[in-house]
Amino acid sequence: MKDASPQTIYLADYTPPAFLVGPVTLTFRLDPEKTRVISKIEFRPNPASQSDTFFLHGENLTLIRAAIDGQEVTPELSAQGLTCAVPDRPFTWEAEVEIAPAANTALEGLYMSNGMYCTQCEAEGFRKITYYPDRPDVMAPFTVRIEGREKIMLSNGNPAGRGDGWAEWHDPWPKPAYLFALVAGDLVNHPDRFTTKSGREVELNIWVRPGDEDKCAFGMEALKKSMTWDEETYGREYDLDVFNIVAVDDFNMGAMENKGLNIFNSSCVLASPETSTDANFERIEAIIAHEYFHNWTGNRITCRDWFQLCLKEGLTVFRDAQFTADMRSAPVKRIEDAIMLRGRQFREDNGPLAHPVRPDSFVEINNFYTATVYEKGAELIGMLKTLFGHDEYYKALDLYFQRHDGDAATIEDWLKVFEDATGRDLTQFKRWYEQAGTPRLSISDDFSNGTYTLTFKQETPPTPGQPQKDPRVIPIAVGLLNPNGDEVVPTTVLEMTQAEQSFAFDGLASRPTPSILRDFSAPVILEHKTDNATRAFLLANDTDPFNRWQAGRDLVLDTLLRMIRQGDAPDSAYLDALHRLIRDDTQDPAFRALALGLPPQDELAQLIHDAGAVPDPQAIWEATETLKQARAEAFQDTATRLYAQYQVTDPYRPSAEQAAARRLANAALGIINRLDGGALAQRQFDGADNMTQQLAALSALISAGKGDAAVARFYDQWKHDRLVIDKWFAIQIQNAAPQDAAPRTKDLTQHPDFTIRNPNRFRSVLGALAGNSAGFHHASGAGYALLADQLVALDPVNPQTTARMCTAFETWARYDATRQAHARAALERILATPDLSRDTTEMVTRILG
Ligand code: ARG
Numbered sequence: 001m002k003d004a005s006p007q008t009i010y011l012a013d014y015t016p017p018a019f020l021v022g023p024v025t026l027t028f029r030l031d032p033e034k035t036r037v038i039s040k041i042e043f044r045p046n047p048a049s050q051s052d053t054f055f056l057h058g059e060n061l062t063l064i065r066a067a068i069d070g071q072e073v074t075p076e077l078s079a080q081g082l083t084c085a086v087p088d089r090p091f092t093w094e095a096e097v098e099i100a101p102a103a104n105t106a107l108e109g110l111y112m113s114n115g116m117y118c119t120q121c122e123a124e125g126f127r128k129i130t131y132y133p134d135r136p137d138v139m140a141p142f143t144v145r146i147e148g149r150e151k152i153m154l155s156n157g158n159p160a161g162r163g164d165g166w167a168e169w170h171d172p173w174p175k176p177a178y179l180f181a182l183v184a185g186d187l188v189n190h191p192d193r194f195t196t197k198s199g200r201e202v203e204l205n206i207w208v209r210p211g212d213e214d215k216c217a218f219g220m221e222a223l224k225k226s227m228t229w230d231e232e233t234y235g236r237e238y239d240l241d242v243f244n245i246v247a248v249d250d251f252n253m254g255a256m257e258n259k260g261l262n263i264f265n266s267s268c269v270l271a272s273p274e275t276s277t278d279a280n281f282e283r284i285e286a287i288i289a290h291e292y293f294h295n296w297t298g299n300r301i302t303c304r305d306w307f308q309l310c311l312k313e314g315l316t317v318f319r320d321a322q323f324t325a326d327m328r329s330a331p332v333k334r335i336e337d338a339i340m341l342r343g344r345q346f347r348e349d350n351g352p353l354a355h356p357v358r359p360d361s362f363v364e365i366n367n368f369y370t371a372t373v374y375e376k377g378a379e380l381i382g383m384l385k386t387l388f389g390h391d392e393y394y395k396a397l398d399l400y401f402q403r404h405d406g407d408a409a410t411i412e413d414w415l416k417v418f419e420d421a422t423g424r425d426l427t428q429f430k431r432w433y434e435q436a437g438t439p440r441l442s443i444s445d446d447f448s449n450g451t452y453t454l455t456f457k458q459e460t461p462p463t464p465g466q467p468q469k470d471p472r473v474i475p476i477a478v479g480l481l482n483p484n485g486d487e488v489v490p491t492t493v494l495e496m497t498q499a500e501q502s503f504a505f506d507g508l509a510s511r512p513t514p515s516i517l518r519d520f521s522a523p524v525i526l527e528h529k530t531d532n533a534t535r536a537f538l539l540a541n542d543t544d545p546f547n548r549w550q551a552g553r554d555l556v557l558d559t560l561l562r563m564i565r566q567g568d569a570p571d572s573a574y575l576d577a578l579h580r581l582i583r584d585d586t587q588d589p590a591f592r593a594l595a596l597g598l599p600p601q602d603e604l605a606q607l608i609h610d611a612g613a614v615p616d617p618q619a620i621w622e623a624t625e626t627l628k629q630a631r632a633e634a635f636q637d638t639a640t641r642l643y644a645q646y647q648v649t650d651p652y653r654p655s656a657e658q659a660a661a662r663r664l665a666n667a668a669l670g671i672i673n674r675l676d677g678g679a680l681a682q683r684q685f686d687g688a689d690n691m692t693q694q695l696a697a698l699s700a701l702i703s704a705g706k707g708d709a710a711v712a713r714f715y716d717q718w719k720h721d722r723l724v725i726d727k728w729f730a731i732q733i734q735n736a737a738p739q740d741a742a743p744r745t746k747d748l749t750q751h752p753d754f755t756i757r758n759p760n761r762f763r764s765v766l767g768a769l770a771g772n773s774a775g776f777h778h779a780s781g782a783g784y785a786l787l788a789d790q791l792v793a794l795d796p797v798n799p800q801t802t803a804r805m806c807t808a809f810e811t812w813a814r815y816d817a818t819r820q821a822h823a824r825a826a827l828e829r830i831l832a833t834p835d836l837s838r839d840t841t842e843m844v845t846r847i848l849g
């Protein structure tokens with residue numbers, strides 16, 4: 001049922017729950033069309049609440065009967081839930097409802113995926129399962145009985161018995177309803193064991209559809225590594241006898257940390273060398289870690305309300321990034337995260353969807369699972385660690401776990417822990433949680449009498465609803481190099497607290513070259529007007545790997561922007577500096593591959609827009625192509641050597657070392673490919689025995705215009721594997737020229753394997769279009785119109801994924817009048833759709849501004 005007028009919810013309106021919940025007992029009688037859910041819940045009035053209104057959330061439920069202390073009652077029903085007269089003392093609530101999992105295409109609540117029952121309750125899906133106070137500050141232990149014919153029937157916690165046609169589970173840890181999960185189906189497991197540091201024996205399982213058993217081993221290793229890492233790094237141990245992971249094909253997000261029963265999008269857990277790329281392996285390892293780490297930062301300590309989402313997500317993303325840095329290469333992880341943050345979060349922060357890391361209002365909470373809440377949220381934790389240092393950070397975290405275990409906490413609680421542990425005042429730091437927008441940091445410097453002075457100015461442009469911004473505390477990590485390239489001042493964290501502030505370094509023999517914002521010490525935009533000679537110097541000499549990479553990125557941005565604006569030729573100083581770097585075999589191959597990466601075209605558009613001009617996506621694409629061609633001509637011999645030298649001859653392993661070699665070799669392939677008409681790519685495609693090599697070759701063949709046969713062969717080889725076919729759809733669109741992208745996408749939506757029912761498939765096609773910047777923003781408006789058609793079709797099926805995909809339009813106002821008119825028409829058409837979901841209505845309304 002849809003709301004007539006979507007309501008805005010405000011953080012300021014928070015009130016404690018009127019009733020608290022004791023043990024919860026649920027019985028499920030499974031049936032695809034009519035599942036019965038029988039609940040028995042102990043309620044007691046909350047002394048901390050002024051209200052005595054008994055309200056339970058409930059949506060799309062058929063109420064069969066309800067009783068209080070065994071007496072039938074007739075509650076008052078609405079589209080949002082029910083109210084009922086209740087006694088002014090503890091009482092037992094019982095209800096029986098009917099739901100239809102097979103008809104649930106929104107993939108929220110209890111639904112079916114490939115004949116298997118599964119759930120997704122975060123944020124507010126439990127209310128689609130039964131009547132309940134569906135808010136995270138209501139926590140209770142759950143006992144669950146599942147009745148059905150399924151071979152495997154799982155819920156949270158520990159197994160409590162099973163027999164013919166039933167299984168019972170008991171979760172002793174009080175939890176909010178959003179962490180509830182149920183899975184039932186004919187699944188097979190990849191089992192293992194783990195012994196915690198205090199000796200608890202834990203049974204581990206990854207549950208999959210028959211046929212996928214051989215794709216679980218990597219995920220299981222990642223899980224065990226995560227469990228060990230959290231014990232060693234944060235002193236956090238697992239707290240149940242079993243830990244189950246289930247792979248599900250139809251899933252709106254990546255994965256979900258349900259207590260003891262994590263549910264994963266199959267693309268985020270299933271892995272094999274033949275079907276997964278090196279990047280997939282790295283991502284799977286990180287997501288398994290992320291969900292596992294939530295057991296402490298999310299489950300044992302949860303959020304008081306959904307405005308506090310970053311409390312669990314920012315911290316858990318930060319923890320999974322630390323884990324990846326420890327398992328693989330810390331500089332490579334940091335550079336990849338910065339690329340991601342700039343591509344997604346800076347873009348969000350600079351557009352109509354900008355919101356604080358802790359928002360103060362929302363219409364649909366599912367629209368706030370954003371790069372700002374997650375990735376910028378993680379950056380805030382990183383800044384706290386940078387400001388206070390390793391020891392104080394872990395001291396604060398110990399206090400957090402000790403003080404708040406079992407709580408539904410807030411950002412105020414979190415900051416108070418840091419204040420109490422460190423004795424510092426975090427009033428100003430809190431602005432990072434409250435103010436949207438990315439601070440711009442401009443720099444000037446001065447050298448006289450051996451003293452070098454750096455002066456910084458911070459400024460944050462207005463964002464929707466926040467015209468004025470106050471200065472924030474910014475940790476700026478700085479090092480100084482002398483003219484020989486030696487470091488004369490090692491990394492020092494400057495604590496900027498004012499709008500404008502100077503820092504002096506004395507006793508220097510000559511004017512140093514500064515290396516600023518080392519390791520990307522704050523999520524800010526550096527407006528550093530320096531020259532290319534200095535950038536080349538830093539690329540060659542900086543001791544901070546992040547800033548070495550950044551110097552290379554600044555060089556390529558500079559040449560691309562001059563090519564776009566002035567029609568300049570590619571800068572030879574840039575080409576020389578990059579060539580020197582990639583030829584140098586003492587350098588990490590992963591670092592060289594990263595240095596060969598080009599900035600996303602969308603980021604170039606943003607820079608041009610920020611400088612007050614109107615970006616032309618076609619011109620940006622053309623400049624990028626011209627630069628690629630110039631690099632190919634300049635680097636041909638080096639690329640040929642690197643390609644041969646970095647071939648991996650050992651059997652495939654998804655290790656950081658092998659991945660780095662393949663990454664550099666495939667970057668070399670991309671260079672050679674522009675000159676040999678796809679010959680080398682064809683050889684690699686024909687001989688590939690793993691997906692990393694096969695997909696890199698396929699991508700090269702398509703961009704060389706020689707992809708037709710390989711595209712057909714790839715499909716034939718993989719048509720039985722949904723996850724590989726997702727790659728097949730995406731790669732054809734990612735590599736399409738601007739004018740071909742929308743037509744190609746349209747053709748692919750006619751393919752028999754295209755379906756809007758599966759979010760992965762929808763994203764692999766329409767998400768790929770949105771990611772092809774010059775194609776999606778083509779002046780014809782065909783990209784906008786096609787995406788609008790598909791979103792209008794998807795909205796009644798799956799509002800969450802529709803709303804999320806609307807972000808493709810968030811940059812529309814950057815472009816020229818013709819493109820704007822096309823985009824506006826597409827957005828208005830979506831908005832005018834009868835019965836449009838609350839999710840999509842909110843997103844399109846905000847994007848239109
Ligand atoms: N808590 C999950 C995670 O971070 C995300 C699930 C969100 N799902 C949703 N439908 N909003 O791993």
Ligand code: ZN
Nearest residue numbers: 290294313316
């Ligand atoms: Zn998470």
